[in-house]
Amino acid sequence: MRLLVVEDEEEMGRLIARGLEAEGYAVDVTDNGVDALIKAGSVSYVAALVDVMLPGMSGFEFCRHLRSQASTLPILLLTARDAVDDRVRGLDAGADDYLTKPFAFAELTARIRALVRRETATPKLSVRVGQLVIDNQTRRAVIAGTSLALSPKEFELLRVLAQRQGEVLTRSEILTEVWGKSENIDANVVDQYVSYLRRKIDPLGSGISIITRRGIGYGLDIDDLAGSV
The missing domain is CATH 1.10.10.10 (Winged helix-like DNA-binding domain superfamily/Winged helix DNA-binding domain)
Structure with a gap:
């Protein structure tokens, strides 16, 4: 199963990818929303992990653009901000779940498994x-x-x-x-x-x-x- 990680902090992206690969996932990492949209349109991912604070195109904007293309790709937003308004904004933009940094890696993988189960339980048209x-x-x-x-x-x-x-x-x-x-x-x-x-x-x-x-x-x-x- 392949995951898309969108994270502009190089070290954070590398750490997330390394941990997920140890869990058996294939991982593609990009540092901006535009490249992420291109990848999401050309590669079959089981889920995307998207940082909210991205250069140029925020994680919220990424969600809106992807959903406007009728994509059902499960999205987990990652953010350092824990305000209720931010969580609501992310979910309204089309995200499926929200995880606040710093997070326990075990929780991250549990959230991913839940998203994948939810997606595979619904047959795609x-x-x-x-x-x-x-x-x-x-x-x-x-x-x-x-x-x-x-x-x-x-x-x-x-x-x-x-x-x-x-x-x-x-x-x-x-x-x-x-x-x-x-x-x-x-x-x-x-x-x-x-x-x-x-x-x-x-x-x-x-x-x-x-x-x-x-x-x-x-x-x-x-x-x-x-x-x-």
């Missing part, structure tokens, strides 16, 4: 990764305005990779997620369906690609250009 949009209701996938003609298994494979963008899934994990089990199924079927998807995705030149990690499995990747469109 759509998943967006860069120029790729997957509609789980209509079971339709669109890249840069082009609708993909996908078989049911191709759609499921793309959906699973998109929902866990930034991770590398083993063939066994993919078989379980897409085919319902990994026993008694030749793992080469995963390679075959990845090949089918690549033939449909790669010619579109959208920056969306399925990457191979030899000896491990597959993941969905996106370049910076695709994420900024």
